[in-house]
Amino acid sequence: KIEIDNEASERYTVLRIDALDTIGFLYEFTNALALNGIYIARVMIDSVGNRVRDTLYVTDARGQKITDPDKQRQLRAAAVLVKHFTHLLPRSPNPEAALLHFRNFMGQLFMRPDWPDELATLERPEVLEALARLLGVSDFLWEDFLRMQYDNLFPVVRDVDALAHPKTKETWRRELEAALRAAPDIEAKREALNTFKDREMFRVDMRHILGYITEFGQFSSELTDLAEVVVEAAYRLCDEELRAQYGEPRLEDGSPAGLSVCALGKCGGRELGYASDIELMFIFAGNGETTGPRVITTAEYYERLVHMFLQTIRARREGIFEIDLQLRPYGRMGSMAVSLEAFRRYFGPDGPAWAYERQALVKLRPIAGDPELGRQIEALRDQFVYSGEPFDVKAMRAMRERQIRHFVTGGTFNAKFSPGGLVDLEYLVQGLQITHGHRHPDLRRTNTREAMEALAKAGILSPGEYERLREAHIFLRRLINALRMVRGNARDLTVPPMDSEEFAFLARRLGYGDDLTRLHQDLTRHTTYVRELNARLLR
Known part of the structure; x- marks a missing residue:
């Protein structure tokens, strides 16, 4: 029960709250009032059994009573939200962290011009319970996902029911293609790609944290599907940009020189998890020249493509969707883009690859680019890795x-x-x-x-x-x-x-x-x- 009384005191609005006692309520509620520019002159607390009766004497920032109906509505809404949230705190894995992060959440919520209207959905118990669980998971999750992606957090948490349903790879592909089509230039397309990546990674993470992903391997499968959609789109974006300048890359005999983007490591094994990097190898069919207007070698074309690709996908934090090319021949000393012949020479039986580098090919899997070239690379992988020689x-x-x-x-x-x-x-x-x-x-x-x-x-x-x-x-x-x-x-x-x-x-x-x-x-x-x-x- 919440009562706003402007008659009992000459100077102050008297706010009376009668409710079940919950840990942290008064602390968080007074913080919420401060965020809304409401000054607290006096607080009286009276406990009866498991209920508490809080009486607060308050004014607005100018020292005046709170008579504006909208401001009174905000007072009631803030009290209800804080009371419901603190009631659900025991269900959080870390109530102390959840309380701290909730304060930050409230601060950002109150900056939204229509926040009282949005509370209708936030007040639902299942939504607040989800919020309590999310905010109590870890400081990392708050700092790097929830706080930084506040615009993603609010609609995701508000529509908790939608999280119960996974998105298919085809759905993601359509959504990303639509976002890229709507972007007017290359920089806007890059921004749209990364916004999509961060938002959908966030959604998959939330599905996992809130218990909607129950089967082992499903979390990894969803993250890997998303990674493949993003990598495929980023590759096409870079390829289209370069073709406009240099034309089609071709082999020396004039036939098209395709490229295959191959995943390795956890991405290759469809085993991505929290904070996984994306290990890739870019392999092209062979050297030649582009068709122009500006003519460069095919090797140079694909080297530029990989550099552009690395600039296109931005990691929000080190190790999280960070592109890793270190498994390519000669590692950091080697070319970013690897010709099929260079791949064959390096990983072949007489090549200079170390045993652990050949072992890493167990995870190699083409995920974007020329499908036929991808099949050739898989055949070479099987020839080099599964040769009949015992494991070293x-x-x-x-x-x-x-x-x-x-x-x-x-x-x-x-x-x-x-x-x-x-x-x-x-x-x-x-x-x-x-x-x-x-x-x-x-x-x-x-x-x-x-x-x-x-x-x-x-x-x-x-x-x-x-x-x-x-x-x-x-x-x-x-x-x-x-x-x-x-x-x-x-x-x-x-x-x-x-x-x-x-x-x-x-x-x-x-x-x-x-x-x-x-x-x-x-x-x-x-x-x-x-x-x-x-x-x-x-x-």
Whole structure:
């Protein structure tokens, strides 16, 4: 019950609020009043059982009573919103953080000219509960997504029901094409592309945080579909811009010289998660010249295209949808765009590629550009990776030792790089794929989960080994996603100490509630098994 009384006091408007007692209400409500330019002269609090009766003596910024009907409506709306939100705080994974971020949310809400009208939907319990959960996930999520994407947050949270339904790849493609058509010039198109990317990434993240994505792998699948749509559109955008200046790139015999954009790593495996980068390789059919008006070599054309592509897709934060080309031949020292012949020479049996570079090709998958060229590249990949030669376990062990020295701090556990972590699991699966993929073509999968299933069907993993490895994979992927969500740092995957507040929050985020011991036991059980199976099967 909210009562606004301008008769009881000569100088002040008296605001009486009678409601259930909730943590943080008065603090947040007084902050909301200050944001609306309302001065509080006196506060009286009277508690009866589980109810509280707050009486506030207030004026506007000029020291006058609040008599304007619109201002009174804002007072009532702010009180209702804050009261409902604080009532739902216990459902947030981190109520303290949610309360802090809610204050910032209110500040931005009040800057909207029509905010009282928008509260009709915000006051719905399911909307406020979603808001409490979102704002209490992590400081990173607030700073880098919710606060910075406030214009995206409000309509997404307001229409919570729409989040229950995923968007298809074709839907995303149509929406992005429409946004690009509406943009008047190249810079506006780039802006439209990045706005679309950030908004739709935000939507997928919200679907996951709010529990609308329940199947393991679905979150990664949606993020990967979105990444492919954005990469494909960015490639076309750059190609159209360059063709207007240089014409069509051709081979020396005059035939068209296509290009294939190939994904590797997590994108290649359709395993993207929170704060994942996008590993790509740009491979073109061969050298020649463009058709003009300005004539340059085909190699130069595609080199310029990749440079333009890197300028087109903007990462909001390091490691989040950041384009990574380091798996190309010779890494940072090599050309941005790689000819098919250069790819063949570098990764072929007699080429200079290191064993770990050939191993990385297990994940190679064409996602944009010339489909026929993509099929040729896949054939070369199978020829080089699945040659019948056994996996080079010695080279892999040496690589793992370097990774542990470089990425793992003594006395800590890194969910990705420590022994028994995700890298050991993935290298085990890839090693078995490489060793047996020549005789079993069905093992040539870029997705780790699908590869494990194929290994089990081929009898290379026993049913028991497959089941335990699958469980470990799900656990480690969920753990890494949770760590990245909490910290916002794609590279800091060290599990916090068990006796820390951060570990307790991690446990809640992973669905363990307050059972920290069970999370620690599961971590030990899964990583011990991965380490033992890796040592037993890769010798």
